[in-house]
Amino acid sequence: MYRKGKQFSKIWMLPCFAAVFVTGVFGQSDPPRPQSHPLPVDRSKRPPYTKKFPAIYIRERSTNEKSIAVDPNVEMKICVLEGKLKINGWARDEVRVFVKNGSSITLKVLEKNAAGKPVWLRVTGSTGPGDQPSPRTDCLSGENIELDVPMRASLNLEGRVTETTVDSVKKVAVKNIGGNIFLHNITGGITASTYEGDVTVENSGGQISLVSSTGNIVAFEVSPGQIGDIFRAKTSNGAISLQRVDHRQIEANSISGSVLFNGKFLSGGLYNFKTSNGSIRMTLPVESSFQIIASYGFGSFNSDIPLKTILENVTSGGKSLHGMIGAGDATLNLTTNSGSIGIKKQ
Amino acid sequence: MNGNCFEIGTIQAFLDGETAPDLSLKITNHAAACEACAHLLAEAEDESSVVFSILEREFDSLVPTQRLWSRINESIAVEKSHNPFWQKITFALSALIANPSLAVAASVLILFSMFAAVWNLRPDTANDGNRDRAAAASIQRTEQPATLGIISNERENMPQASAAEVYSVKETNISPDKLRKLVTDVSYKEAKSQTGPQFTAVRSSPASVAEYLPGEESYVKTISDLKQNLDGQKDNILNPSSRVAYERDMAVVNDAITKMKEVVRKNPKNQSAKQVLYASYQNKIDLLNSVAEREELMASLK
Numbered sequence: 001m002y003r004k005g006k007q008f009s010k011i012w013m014l015p016c017f018a019a020v021f022v023t024g025v026f027g028q029s030d031p032p033r034p035q036s037h038p039l040p041v042d043r044s045k046r047p048p049y050t051k052k053f054p055a056i057y058i059r060e061r062s063t064n065e066k067s068i069a070v071d072p073n074v075e076m077k078i079c080v081l082e083g084k085l086k087i088n089g090w091a092r093d094e095v096r097v098f099v100k101n102g103s104s105i106t107l108k109v110l111e112k113n114a115a116g117k118p119v120w121l122r123v124t125g126s127t128g129p130g131d132q133p134s135p136r137t138d139c140l141s142g143e144n145i146e147l148d149v150p151m152r153a154s155l156n157l158e159g160r161v162t163e164t165t166v167d168s169v170k171k172v173a174v175k176n177i178g179g180n181i182f183l184h185n186i187t188g189g190i191t192a193s194t195y196e197g198d199v200t201v202e203n204s205g206g207q208i209s210l211v212s213s214t215g216n217i218v219a220f221e222v223s224p225g226q227i228g229d230i231f232r233a234k235t236s237n238g239a240i241s242l243q244r245v246d247h248r249q250i251e252a253n254s255i256s257g258s259v260l261f262n263g264k265f266l267s268g269g270l271y272n273f274k275t276s277n278g279s280i281r282m283t284l285p286v287e288s289s290f291q292i293i294a295s296y297g298f299g300s301f302n303s304d305i306p307l308k309t310i311l312e313n314v315t316s317g318g319k320s321l322h323g324m325i326g327a328g329d330a331t332l333n334l335t336t337n338s339g340s341i342g343i344k345k346q
Numbered sequence: 347m348n349g350n351c352f353e354i355g356t357i358q359a360f361l362d363g364e365t366a367p368d369l370s371l372k373i374t375n376h377a378a379a380c381e382a383c384a385h386l387l388a389e390a391e392d393e394s395s396v397v398f399s400i401l402e403r404e405f406d407s408l409v410p411t412q413r414l415w416s417r418i419n420e421s422i423a424v425e426k427s428h429n430p431f432w433q434k435i436t437f438a439l440s441a442l443i444a445n446p447s448l449a450v451a452a453s454v455l456i457l458f459s460m461f462a463a464v465w466n467l468r469p470d471t472a473n474d475g476n477r478d479r480a481a482a483a484s485i486q487r488t489e490q491p492a493t494l495g496i497i498s499n500e501r502e503n504m505p506q507a508s509a510a511e512v513y514s515v516k517e518t519n520i521s522p523d524k525l526r527k528l529v530t531d532v533s534y535k536e537a538k539s540q541t542g543p544q545f546t547a548v549r550s551s552p553a554s555v556a557e558y559l560p561g562e563e564s565y566v567k568t569i570s571d572l573k574q575n576l577d578g579q580k581d582n583i584l585n586p587s588s589r590v591a592y593e594r595d596m597a598v599v600n601d602a603i604t605k606m607k608e609v610v611r612k613n614p615k616n617q618s619a620k621q622v623l624y625a626s627y628q629n630k631i632d633l634l635n636s637v638a639e640r641e642e643l644m645a646s647l648k
Contacts, residue, residue, distance in 0.1 A: 079647065081647065139647060158643070158646070158647065159647075160644075160647050175643060176643075177640065177643060177644060177647075195588065195636065195640050195643075196587075196588060211636075213588065213591070213592075213636050213640075214587075214588060214591045234632065236591065236592075236595045236632075236633060236636070237591055237594065237595050253629070253632075255595045255598055255599060255629050255633070256594070256595055256598050274625050274629075276598050276599060276602050276625075276626060276629055277598055277602070295618035295619075295621045295622050296618075296622075297602075297605070297606065297609070297618070297619065297622045298605065313616070313618060315609075315613070315616065316609075317605060317606070317608070317609035317612075317616075317619060318609050318613060318616035318618045318619035319618065320617070320618030335621055335622055335625045336622070337602040337605070337606065337622050337625075337626060338602070338605075
């Protein structure tokens, strides 16, 4: 039945289309009527744009303080929703937590050593009824949050919008969505990342990885803890400034920001600096010894220190230079798409 | 004719060239032998010359003669016989359409034809028997056969890898299971301009695969996967200022990739350009990754 109907319709289609054509040709005699414009929309009556953000569950906003005796090598996990976080290492085997105008404090011992002292501790904030974790969050929040921890403590911090300052601890891993990160005197390595903020590291050592999406990265007087430690810095549109970074392997990468290096290249070191359209500037001692492998696409290259050119290609879009300064002990890889590369004397 | 002589009217017609050839020959022979007729002919000729000299202006003006009229009519008739068929129909129908009742009938036909067209162009979903056979259709390439490659929604920065190729569909005995193996992705779309369903399969041709640099394909695939995961979520993850910064960085990276691809295309041996191109790909991956990681962190802090 369906098929017959379809055939029937096919047979009828030809004369029908002919009729459509004829009427289409002769139907042009009357000019088309102008279409009436739609009524103007009163935009003032539209509901206002209201994006609802999840409310942070805080039972009470008060000033609280708690402390606990711990192993000197304690490992701590801390979550902070909002507030100014300051962590300081001290010479006691004790953890003290202070929250001003914020959530209450809960210290959860996850593991103890043989002596019964906590080696793994979790610092949480608001709790629900019966001291149970809140249904929303168990992170700390407050106007000011301060922690004193043993100097050999290792910290794992997570935060939403926090300005984080850590001083004089062994190891730090910090990650937040927004807010600047300041790290000083960290001896055993740093992993820091923020999506909206600057990262500053000073007088620290170990393997270091610094990441920022929209902020700058500054590292000053940084050294490796042991052989093979790598220094990594990566930002999307901020600048990377490295001064006296003594790692033998450094990787610095920015998309639209610049990379600045002021220091010296160590023998056998490997240094990779990359930008997309930012500049790469290096200030080096005249007696430096390294070989340069530079790919600078549509950019430019300039060196105040005389270098021996081994191979050079000046084709637009594919510019490259392989040169050597001194004996060429270290290796410097420079990559930029359209930025400029400059080497200056210290 | 008076005796053997011709009348003055006939002689006048002879002078005007209006007599028949036989009669003209007779008049000429007779005038040569008959002195009276020769005299008459001479007089008539003199009169004619006088009249023609006086009426010369009037005779010079172009007046269509009977022959000219007949020739014009003949040409019109020939031209009419060569008119196209549709023009004749148009003329005939124009006369018919002037009738209101016929106009109403034409509009009914239009409505019916529209209904029939819509019904006929509809996908054949109701016919289960045909559906099985359609499932067993083999997909034959219009060009040379190709190996299956990656299928990706990533349009930008893919060197012609995602160009859709249209395949013709024929009925065959290949089982649907085999077909599923053969075709990694078949998208179905209803084409308005065609009367039946149209199947298009997206696959990369060997030529496009060959256009990838060594290692480039993995970059492109990774970017494609990441983009697919993030599409539509960026507004939820990034606040406006971060979104602006992200888009700006992405534009910078895309620009670098485009430029470097062009350079590499011109000179495939340029290792420096390749290095910058790979670095740009890596930057793009890092950018996309940063958004994904941010989403993870936001979720963990809720």
